[in-house]
Amino acid sequence: MNIRIELTYKTPKGTEATFRSDEMYIGEAILIGEDLEKTGRIHSISFIDNYDTSLTLKEMKQFMKGVQTEPHNITVYFDGGFNIETYQSGLGCAIYYHQNRKSFRLRKNALIYELNTNNEAEYAALHLAMQELEFLGVRNIPITIVGDSQVVINQLNGEWPCMEEELTKWADRVEHKLKGLGITPNYHLISRKENKEADRLASQALKGVEMSSTTET
Template sequence: MYFDSALNINGAGAGILFITPIRDKLRYVLRIHFAVSNNTAEYEACLHSLRIAVELGVKCLMVYGDSALVINRLNKDWSCSSEKMDAYCAEIRKIEGKFYGIEYHHVVWDQNQIADQLSKIGSSRTMAPPGVFVQDLLTPSIKEDKEVVEVTPAKQLVLTIPSQVTDWRE
């Protein structure tokens, strides 16, 4: 299974590609309808791909992603450094118990192009080609004990207008 995410001006999306042992391919597009960072979108993509695998009855899974951060954290090579990312890791750990075997592998972007293309369909909100499953994610997959609000750079730029207009030459 391959996963990837994309973020652009229209929104966020994720792409998932399953390849069966007999080389059949299942393609999924996720349209993410809430504010996310690049890392959050990658975790959402991975988490939803695992949930889909469980629904499909998959018992052994090889997971490929081009996010070194997510893959290394899931392989326990890197520690999680934020409560939000800890929550995603914990949710993924719960789902891992539903598989007899699961492995995470980092791949370079060139080896993840189909998932990348699917993620761009999700983030751009364009129509998916025939045979591609589309799902809309309306809320984040994790619940956090403490509310952590991610603010996109565009929303951080705030223009403050003074309540009294003074002469700038004073």
């Protein structure tokens, strides 16, 4: 969960100024807020979440205690591959998250047969990742979704129209899953090179190499 800080600073002579920070991870925001309060010159400070809800430092700490035991600070990488000769699709996803003050990486792939294009495979890979989030118990938080598919990323973030019927169905499945879990997605398009982990998982699936693991990072 990302937070931005809004504060009013007061000098010893009484001059005041208001500042707003960039977005940062909630844990970092709490540390900075605590440090700022130690100066004794903060007239007011508030923490604004992705829904524009304003929280006090005390409320932030209470919220953080509850969040620590649940998966949070989640980034999802996904990729899909399609073999036009066999009509097999390889799906791959890597999910990075924090839980109980530790960092984890979940890797999952799958081989499926019912798709017809590479773009469908890309959507199916993202849907696979959403299923894994559901299994993890992820609920009602923002997450970052990263992939190298311009079609999937740009269609889901509303920049490109979705004209093909099958892709529209897949987009609806992904958005329905996100809505059901209460997840707010933040989409990022990256290069294929930057997405090599998910790409490797998809390629392994096409070769019949199954992967399903969760490790501490």
